[in-house]
Amino acid sequence: MKRHFHKMHGLGNDFVIVDARSEPFSMSADRARAIADRRTGVGCDQLIVLEPSDAADLKMRIWNQDGGEVESCGNATRCVFALTGVGSVETGGGLLHGSNEAGDVEVDMGEPRFDWEAIPLAYPMDTAALPMAWDELASPRAVNVGNPHVVFFVDDLDEVPLERIGPTIENDAAFPERINVNVASVGADGIRLRTFERGAGLTLACGTGACATAVAAIASKRLTSPVRITMPGGSLTIAWEPGGSVFMRGGATHVFSGELDLEALS
Missing domain, CATH: 3.10.310.10 (Diaminopimelate Epimerase; Chain A, domain 1)
Known part of the structure; x- marks a missing residue:
């Protein structure tokens, strides 16, 4: 079984992006690690899967090299806006809006949070200067x-x-x-x-x-x-x-597109 993907990077932070909006893509920690492997897979810092969303134009899910799923990635978000041309993206870290601006991509990353429970920390501390x-x-x-x-x-x-x-x-x-x-x-x-x-x-x-x-x-x-x-x-x-809100502006580069051989990666 093969699956189309895009290889992109934001300032060298690189991603494999799979568009699963019309055809689901089954993900696991093992599959993420296999795709991200730079010797036996495609190689990337993060694997990005695009899915349908009821809250935005699409939903972005993110897996790190170690197979763990995380909430947000700023460089990947710019790449997704550049690749798809959408105006809004749902992430585990919140709803994001973006636009292409003279060759760069600007993303509204939402408001930062400072309270200890939102970080989160294991117990209350002064987040302006952690006593550590x-x-x-x-x-x-x-x-x-x-x-x-x-x-x-x-x-x-x-x-x-x-x-x-x-x-x-x-x-x-x-x-x-x-x-x-x-x-x-x-x-x-x-x-x-x-x-x-x-x-x-x-x-x-x-x-x-x-x-x-x-x-x-x-x-x-x-x-x-x-x-x-x-x-x-x-x-x-x-x-x-x-x-x-925090506004992030910078480049996003499409490197190549290809086909994942899922059987070879298993």
Whole structure:
């Protein structure tokens, strides 16, 4: 059995997208891991399945490399809007609206959430500065922008061993749904960012990580909106005013289309 797919990326954060709006596509953790495998599958950071929705033009479901399903992915959302041309997408993290703007895609990511239950945390804490530390990283700001993030502001993000410390923070018992880990350095022209994504590891870019980091920088009065976030894979522009939605703007690239041989992947 074969199934058509698209390979896309947003700033190097790459996806396999299967359109299942007219024909259902059975998914499991094993199948997600098989497709995402870069040696024996297609290879991707996340697998995206598009399904019918009663609340929006379509529903987007997201599986990480490790087979776990997650609520939201900013870079994948831009790719879906660019691929389908729809105006609204239902995700596990909420209803999102987007539009194509002069070659870029702008997405209304909704309002960020700061209360400890929305992150979620295992117990009440001050999300503006969590009273926690892992080696040299301490007191991060926590925010949910469709999925959960912590943001550490440091003088030099290149000095942080994120590949080593990221898994420890991601799987800390304080985060019952695990956590995405962002390390950011503020400069004259915006923010440099590296992200360790739950279930995927270090990525070239993370859309929701960029949103969370911009929100954290604006909320802590380090910068004002809009904020340019530069990651290893490229840059995004994030706009947010307290009490309003987060707007993410950046590119989305279609790489190729192909056929999944599901029997070979099983």
